[in-house]
Amino acid sequence: MKKLHTFTLADRAEAGLLKELLEREGVACLIRNEQLFAALGEIPFLECFPELWVVDDEVWPRAKALLENWFKKEEAAAWRCAGCGEDLEGQFGSCWRCGTSRNA
Numbered sequence: 001m002k003k004l005h006t007f008t009l010a011d012r013a014e015a016g017l018l019k020e021l022l023e024r025e026g027v028a029c030l031i032r033n034e035q036l037f038a039a040l041g042e043i044p045f046l047e048c049f050p051e052l053w054v055v056d057d058e059v060w061p062r063a064k065a066l067l068e069n070w071f072k073k074e075e076a077a078a079w080r081c082a083g084c085g086e087d088l089e090g091q092f093g094s095c096w097r098c099g100t101s102r103n104a
C-alpha cells in the first residue's frame with residue numbers, strides 16, 4: 001500500500017470523488033482518516049486529514065498520473081470572460097454577467 005494524496009480539510013469532499021474515479025479506472029484504493037472526522041477536536045488536528053492510498057504499489061504510478069490529470073482538468077475548467085473579464089467557474093458555459101460564450 002502506498003499513499004497517493006493527502007487532502008486538506010477544504011478539499012476533503014474530493015477524497016470520495018477521486019476514489020471513485022480511480023476505481024472506475026481499475027485502481028483499488030481506500031481513504032484513511034476519514035472516519036476520524038467524527039472525533040475532530042479530540043485528536044491532533046494534523047492527523048485528521050483524509051489520505052488516499054493505493055492498495056497495489058504497482059499501479060501507483062498510473063494512479064498518480066490519473067490524479068494529476070484530474071487536477072489539471074479541474075484547474076483548466078475555470079475561465080475568464082473575453083467580454084467583461086469576469087472570472088468564471090468551470091460549470092458556466094457562458095458569462096453570467098454579459099452573456100459572452102466561453103469559446104468566444
Ligand SMILES: [Zn+2]
Pocket residue numbers: 081082083084085086095096097098099100
Ligand atoms: Zn462577461
